[in-house]
Amino acid sequence: MKKLSFFLVFLTLILIVAACSQQDSENEGGEGGSETEATVGNGEDDGVYMVGIDTTYPPFEFQKDGEYQGIDVELIQAIAEDQGFKIELQPMDFVGIIPALEEGELDMAIAGMSITDERKEILDFSDPYFDAGLALVTTKDDSEIGSLEDMDGKVIAVKSGTTGSKFVGENQEQYGYRIAYFEDSPSMFLEVANGHAQALVEDYPVIAYAITARDLELKAVGERLTDEKYGIAVLKGQQDELLGQINEGLRNLQENGTYDEIVKKYIEN
Incomplete structure (x- = not known):
């Protein structure tokens, strides 16, 4: 009888140890999954x-x-x-x-x-x-261009991927201008200042600041083209x-x- 009791106690201890080991394994697996998920974002x-x-x-x-x-x-x-x-x-x-x-x-x-x-x-x-809003910009000494209606056959510079780019693309057929695309604003400003393009389209606050801060020989003409x-x-x-x-x-x-x-x-x- 004592042998049987000892055997039952021994078997119980084995089952407890096995259960604890499995629980620890599951917890480790859960924590590992949380770490992986936490790396998102x-x-x-x-x-x-x-x-x-x-x-x-x-x-x-x-x-x-x-x-x-x-x-x-x-x-x-x-x-x-x-x-x-x-x-x-x-x-x-x-x-x-x-x-x-x-x-x-x-x-x-x-x-x-x-x-x-x-x-x-x-x-x-x-x-x-x-x-904000888009503005049409020319050189300071330009007296011919006052709106998009004056751009037929001329070149408009614009920055790629912007709403200005989308606007001039959508209105090109109506006003008959050509488009020169640039990756940054300074290159676009220089294109107009050097006379390679007759106008540019840029967000009004951006060009207003640039003209003042850099003393550019440019000016905004006409009404804002859009309200953004x-x-x-x-x-x-x-x-x-x-x-x-x-x-x-x-x-x-x-x-x-x-x-x-x-x-x-x-x-x-």
Whole structure:
């Protein structure tokens, strides 16, 4: 009887040890799965959100003395501080920003990006943070061009991948101009200043700042061609919580006066 009791106790101990070992194995497997899942999404994983910017776009984004500056740069930094998250700026050509968002290389983008129905198909936008619009620009001494009606047979310079590019493409047949595409704004300005193109199309606040800051021999003519609003972009349906923080931070900055201070630093009203 004692032998049987000892055997039962021994068997029970074996079963307990085996059960504990299996439980430990399952826990290790679960933790491993959580780690793998946590690597999805830059900001959620390490607390740092990757932000796409285009540093050839003053006064919104540019580089000076090795530092990124501009309305967009200071605005997203202030939003991040207000909402308690960290960001890392990722400069790139404007045309590469949306593909980078789609590939998961960026969490958000702030790049003077106009809110359009076409972009809304793949992006979610914050509340608008700036009212912009396209302007037609010529050299200061040009007295022939006052609107698109005067561009028949002439060349318009425009930056690739922008709403300006889309606008001139859609209206080319109606007004009869030719189009020269560029990857950055400075090259586009130079093309008109040198007389290789007779006009350019650019966002009004950008060209207004450039003419003043760089003393360009250019001028905006006629009425604004469009009425556009800028927004901060994230990939559609993927960053709802982050977008909520962005909007909350933006509202806070507008209410406490920080937004106006940032804008006035670069654009005189």
